[in-house]
Amino acid sequence: MPATDLQLLIDAALEAGKIATRYSGTTAQRWDKPNGAGPVTEADLAVNTMLEQRLPTARPGYGWLSEETEDSSDRLTRERVFIVDPIDGTRSFAEGSRTWAHSLAVADRGEVIAAVIYLPLRDLLYTAAKGQGATLNGATIRVSDIAALETAEILAAKPNMDPRHWRQGQVPVFDRVYRPSLAYRMALVGQGRFDGMLTLRPSWEWDIAAGDLLIREARGYCSDRLGHPLQFNNAHPRLNGVIAAGRHIHDTLHALLDPDSTGIHP
Template identity: 40%
Template sequence: MLNSFTDASVAGLMPELRAVMREAAAIAKPFFRHGSQTTARIWSKAGGSPVTEADVAVDTFLKIRLSEMVPQAAWLSEETADDPARIGRDLVWIVDPIDGTRAFLSGHPDWSIAVALLYKGEPLIGFVHAPALGVAYEAVRGQGAFRDEQKIVVDPRTTLRSARITGPKPMLDRLTRGAGPDPDFVRIDRIPSLALRLVRVAEGSVDVGMISSDARDWDLAAADLILREAGGLVGTMNGQATVYNRPEPIHGELVALPTALRDPVIAAWGA
């Protein structure tokens, strides 16, 4: 239970959170079939987005266990009806029980379970677990970013030349046009899970991750902290940082990148 906000008390949550995330992965993974359709029951939410029994099972499990860990925290999740009481609360859990549901449905391994704890609107803890890949990323504010408990940092490049980029094709095309003659970008296949798109920038395997409008807090908050702690950022195309726990937790076009590439990307985008 979190009773104070010292570095030690926040870091003290991590062993239990790691165990909770492993249990959540164990709930989801039996429904996943690599390269094949999921065994989970599927239905459509309002708006047509798919949801599976795995999403609901993981969400229910996490709401119980995370609420036990920090009882004073409010809750915002993709699969739970939004409670306006979260607005103005200092502590908020933000959860995506399966980020990349379409990938999960089709047998693509790039899906994840993403959990963030906000304190006064800023991510305090971020955890992104990719069960089908067997990797986990985590961060506590001010204490670095880690993949499987090994420290990670963004790629140290300072120019866009030969950068590895990923995201929606229209956004990549615009960035390429604005980057000048022959930027020699390496285009990486789009990563279905937004959380994984961000943490791959954090670990240095991707340089620029583009995100189309309509992403939600639960897609971003956990990986945002991991990226920040690794030396990067996720923000708007004019350089503004993301803001969380607003009444409508919806975002416009965003980009995830190392801090050193912020100005070159903004310049290329606006060219």
């Protein structure tokens, strides 16, 4: 990894925050994407325009994958690719909440090697680089090392608790909490603020790429719902859910999930 990749992402994320916070979420123009793909605002598009100009210009050999850019198979020919979500948590942004984030990552042959999750309205800058650990506002972070699931706080949306997703229909007991931005959920696990996160819904790469590295560099474990390591820059950039936590909680959740469940579909 070029030594400056992480700094490149940090600088771009800080600029993204300046752009996004010029808009008032509740008054920003908003549209609904086709086929129920969710909302987009003028702030998402403005941030995406800046990132798409700035990042590939700095690394012309890298591919590009963004929620707000029409996908191209050209990225599949590149060893390294930017994977970005200009604003993760667009609904929260549009509602005037502070729990939305910029999520930026670089993947090298399918593995994320540099990552930033930035929440400008909360002044939270999470960063990670392969082999260099993870930080929050410059301070090293670690995942929770709690071992008992029944005393754990797990970030998960309510549909994940449907009995059909668990072996013998037995839903495990833990304290379920929720935050709207998937990137922010993963960052909170990396920080150790919560003990794990779980989503059984097919997950877009741009929502989880940065969080995957952040958690792994914070000494946690991140996999799809079947326990497989996450691989990025796929032809169809969607992964089979996410389990993320310290080793004990990750392994417990994975063991309790029914591998034959088809997951949650949009």
